Amino acid sequence: MTPTARGADALACLRLAVTEAERILGLEDLRTDRGLAEVIGPAGEVLDMAPAPIAVVSDNGPCFRGEVFKTAFDGPDPLLRHVRTRVRSPQANGVIERFFGTLKYEHLFRGVIADGDALDMEIHRFRVIYNTIRPHQAIDDRVPGTAFADRDQGISTR
Template sequence: MPVSRFVELVGIPRRSYTRWLARERAGGGPGKGPWPAPAVEAAEPIVEKYAQVWPAWGHRKIYGLLVADGYDFSASTVERAMRRRNLLQPVTYQRERRQLAAARKAAFADQPSRPYQVWQLDFSEYETITGGVWRLAGCADYYSKYEFGWHVATTSTAADAIAAVELAIAEAERLVQRPLLEQQTDPDTGEIRPVMLVTDNGSAFTSVRFERFLRTRPELSHVRTRANTPGQNGVRERAFGSLKYEHLYRLEIDDGQSLATEAEQYRQVFNHTRPHEALGLRRPAEVHHEDQQTQASTASN
């Protein structure tokens, strides 16, 4: 078969083939690239330093943190610098995150427009080295992604669910510096605008004890997702995934006390340090704080 015919069959453009052939006959010459990349080369040591501090983060999270710290790098520059130093996450890591993001977007038809409109509550399991299997329960604010705290126990009963909600209420009241019921009550009409607490249909959330507890908290309204639709609790599931893959799975945790300590340490990072893509690379604590200031300004006017 003539070489030119073979080139056509494998899909190489004829012009490319003849150009390569002419270069070869001329004794070879420098091919295309690698071109100079001064921006990437200047960014590499700085990007590597950040990526080593946060080894579980992808290039967009590292980019957001660099921008917050005053560096003028583009996202593509950060990605290329991490690729050069072999610091990028595996392809499957990004695919899983995109799938969870799609589920999160489908959670509600009418998206919440401020904090304290929708909270999501669920359990997640973690097995320690010597202490057996533990369950973490916690509420996350759907709008700001703020984590209110995690209750750690060996069970996932109604009592554990109630403890997680009480923990969330206490943290919310600490943030707003007043009772949650007072914040959710319209000062003009006295109407209560309850926080919608979203859970799945697990036995802890369908129990009489849990429903009886919620009836004593008019600032909360309980809604359960449809059966077999975990995507409707996407923000909660996504944050549990971040906790495990970015922190817990990288450690050797002996018992429940160590688990609680490490989970709380990550919660502080998640709320106050880690840029969140769904928030425009802001932190959950920033969104919470900014919204509270806006509401206070609106009320005073």
Template sequence: MIRLEAGMSTSRFVKLIDMPERTWRRWQAKARQGQGPKGPWPQPARSAARDLVVGHALAKPVWGHRKIWALTRHDGHKVSQATVLRLLRDEGLLLASQSRSSAVNSPPTVEPRSRRCLMARTRCGNWTSPSSRPPRAARGGSQDAGTGTDKYEHPWHVSPTGNKHDAIAAVELALADYEALFGHPLADACPINEITGEVLPVVTIVTDNGGPFRSIDFELFITSHPELQHVRTRVKSPGQNGSRERGFGTLKYERLFLDEIPDALTLVERAEDYRIEYNTQRPHEAIAWNRPLEVHLGRASTTVPTFEQEEVLPTT
């Protein structure tokens, strides 16, 4: 002890470390009797949420603690993000730092559950439509259209090619999906210029600068749909389309890098399964932890979580 080596009295020592002398004497007496420190302390918040949090974490092993927290809140249990973080750490279910990048760079070959150890807006705003190649594929890929404000994923077009016809097919799928969801074509939602009578576009399709989107056929297709307008990102500014690239990265990380994909039908099945989960189950921080389908249909806001219920206190 520094106090013994320096020949310092107890009163001077406790004053130096800013501790009441009574506290020091009490700790000293307990230590001489062989008693340990106080504890373990009760953990009522963790104990109440443990079953729900652990169940969600095991069902979604590649999701982080904030999404697990959002799922728990949607189940009606009030718990903080810090409590979920500590609970997952206690259970050994917390994702390691940089687990996503390491899993993408070197896809694991273990079972999916043990991968955890490795590792003011409008409904119709922007649709982004990049193309992406699946892993271990020499050519071809998938194209999709997703809204930029509510994160909703329209059906994906998957084919062995990636040309202008695939780009047109991807937009047609999105238009058909909109009509199926709302019961009317997208053109019916377009405003009309009161002076010229011109139909104003209600959706801006943002794409990369690839050849399929520069083709004259794609531009003619967009021109034939007055409800649409097309914007290509600049060659040296691909970050404008980063939301869709992030979505494809998550698809590969959560579905396509689990094991070898035997055929194209399996790839399409996994991609569609991911899209349905993305729209109906996955909470997103950018839309206040709501689900994309709920926001897209107007059932939820992009700024207020649906699990934030106003508490009305009794008057007496």
């Protein structure tokens, strides 16, 4: 069974991701760190500006299509907007597919993993390495923490 086999599990993972993002960014609520989006009228005219929701991209797994998962996107000021990729189109979600490839070829396929608990531990270990030690080509061979700090200080990545 995967961590998101049921809608409630997927919702719990999503809430955990929001909480972790708030912790990393030092925010009490991610709603305070969103940009603005145009509110478009029926004739295509811009009516107003409103806080932009953060897009959550998922595949079309049953846990992401159910009513339980939809509750994360309800309310008068939804923080999140759900975008599902096309069926049988892994290339439409390229960022996570690339991460999974990196995870498998740089870490998981290099050793024997005995069971689900060992897999969980190895994935957690790789996440720490990936975010704090491993340089990323897309950000000038820096680690994400350094690139994020440089961005806050106005230093360009390119």
